[in-house]
Amino acid sequence: MSQEIAVITAHARPIGPNMTYVREETILVSEPLTDAERLEYGQEMADSLAKIEEYEDALDAERKRYKRLIEEQEKIAQSAAKLYRDGKAEREVHCDLIKDWDKCEMVWIEAEPPYREVLRRPMTTEERQGSFLEKPLAAPAADDVIDVDAEEQ
Incomplete structure (x- = not known):
């Protein structure tokens, strides 16, 4: 009992008759704001x-x-999808x-190694005509060679 008396005297507050001190607590209560607080909260809100x-x-x-970034990626994806499908x-x-006179075709060959054939199609009538400036790539046959020195003698 002496401990209870010590607690009560430590927290000696005026209490009314028929009242007993229990303990100290912190509770929430609603109180009206002051004008300064209202201005402060109004500014905080603004x-x-x-x-x-x-x-x-x-x-x-x-x-x-x-x-914009998504639309760009969608265009890239659509383009890639078309190439994938095709x-x-x-x-x-x-x-x-190159003119292939044996097969009467026009031939496109890569200009750099591995020199693969890229495209081949038949010659048009005009392309078959040829010109005097065109020289065949293959060497002429031995029967077609004229020995100029032998004729002059």
Whole structure:
């Protein structure tokens, strides 16, 4: 009992008759704000709303940026899908154009190693005509060679 008396005397507060001290607690109660507090909270609210507007503008700008990025990737994906479905792509190849007189065809051959044949098609009528400036790539047969020195003697 002496301990209870010590606690009560340590927390000696005026209490009314028929009242007994139990313990100390912290509780929440609703109290009206002072004018200074109202101004402070009003300013806090205004600042917060301004920040929200700023963040929404930034979010809108980011959405637009990401939308552009997504659209670019969609175009790339569509192009790749078309190439994948087709199984072929057009590419520029630096070629030598050859007339194959034996087969009467125009032949495109890569200008650099491995010198693969790229395209072959039949010659048109005009291409078959030829010109005096064109020389065949193969050496002429031995029967077609004229010995100029032998004729002059």
